[in-house]
Amino acid sequence: MISFADLGNDLYTGKKSIPVVPKRKTYYIVSLVLMAIAIAGLGINKLNLGLEFSGGSEFRVTSSSVPGDYESKARDALGAADDSQGVRVSKLGAGTVRVQTERLDDAESANVRTQLAKTFSVNEDNVSATFIGPSWGDSVTKQALRALIIFLVLVAGVLAIYFRNWKMAAAALIALVHDLIITVGIYSFSKFEVSPATMIGFLTVLGYSIYDTVVVFDKVRENTNEAFANGRMSFAKAANLAVNQTLVRSINTTVIGVLPILAVLVVGALFLGPGTLLDLALVLFIGILVGAYSSIFLATPLLVSLRTKDAAVVDLDKRSARSEAKRAKEMAVAPAGAGAAGAAGATSAGMEPSSDGVPSGAPMAHDEESATITGRQVHKYAQSGPRNQPKRPPKSRRK
Secondary structure, three states, rough: OHHHHHHHHHHHHHHOOOOOOOOHHHHHHHHHHHHHHHHHHHOOOOOEEOHHHHHEEEEEOOOOOOOOOOHHHHHHOOOOOOOOHHEEEEEEEEOOEEEEEOOOHHHHHHHHHHHHHHHOOOHHHHHHEEEOOOOHHHHHHHHHHHHHHHHHHHHHHHHHHHHOHHHHHHHHHHHHHHHHHHHHHHHHHHOOEEOOOHHHHHHHHHHHHHHHHHHHHHHHHHHHHHHHHHHHHHHEEEEEHHHHHHHHHHHHHHHHHHHHHHHHHHHHHEEEEHHHHHHHHHHHHHHHHHHHHHHOHHHHHHHHHHHOOOOOHHHHHHHHHHHHHHHHHHHHHHHHHHHHHHHHHHOOOOOOOOOOOEEEOOOOOOOHHHHHHOOEEEEEHHHHHHHHOOOOOOOOHHH
16 A cells, blocks of 8 residues: 555656646536535525624623523523524533623613522622623724735735736635635534634634645746746646645645644533634634645646636647657657667677567667666666676786
């Protein structure tokens, strides 16, 4: 069974190849389907905006032990049987119950504190009340959107300058939008609360995704520049080779990044409950996986599609086709020509040619391994190193 290291080496050298660019239409369809599902999820479920965005009142009950039916007890205390009345109940850690409601005035807030204290058998001092106005949430939303727009503009400018090709920047930005839509869509399906920590996670994910894309694009630029110089490989093949050469690195980076986040996500979901840590871990977990997918299977194929009709790329494809045809012709003619030449040389030298066309008594080796970089044959004594060459007698015995 081939090891992961051997697979990575074979992908890097081109001995094995995963057809990412040749089958790019398949990955386009997969991405479009995922984006459609994510957008449908946003339309059906909508995002579960936290109190920081929607505004309202929040109560936290601190107790030495939280009963198993804490949610039903908290709803009974507020007279809210379900979520339709804007009441959300969750458990924070081992001894805190959080109750979020619509905006309440001072009298209503004091009454809720009293009812929660009686329900959970604690003093009113153990029940805290916080009010967040909708104007603050609206400000947070605007600042988050502004940060996202500034981030995208800066990324586009930096990529266009770094790669000196606006189509590379366009492909990277399309991949970023793809990551953002899918991540937000999955978040809506999970029903996790969107908090300021979630917004920070979104921006972090976009930064990771663009970093991974830049690494792949660096290799694409290196391979395609070499292809433009020698004309031996088409633009699409050079780009596909670059994706294969960076595939193992992308997988390793993703696994290393996801494992600790997964640990935090599991611990937060099982023991800590909703909160900043869980919100941040979930968006990072989803975003890193989606970003790794887009940098490998979407960004580079998009670049190839965008540059297919470029004059330089079209010319390179024609040159590479002629070069491949020439190499195929040489490979087909070389064995027969080598055999005939060997037989003719043997006859002229008075030696009997062997069945494969190589003189049996020829002093020079004719296999590929004995050839130098220039194609010249190496003497049989030189092939095995200086130790196996004939030894000269000492000076005292020389005549």
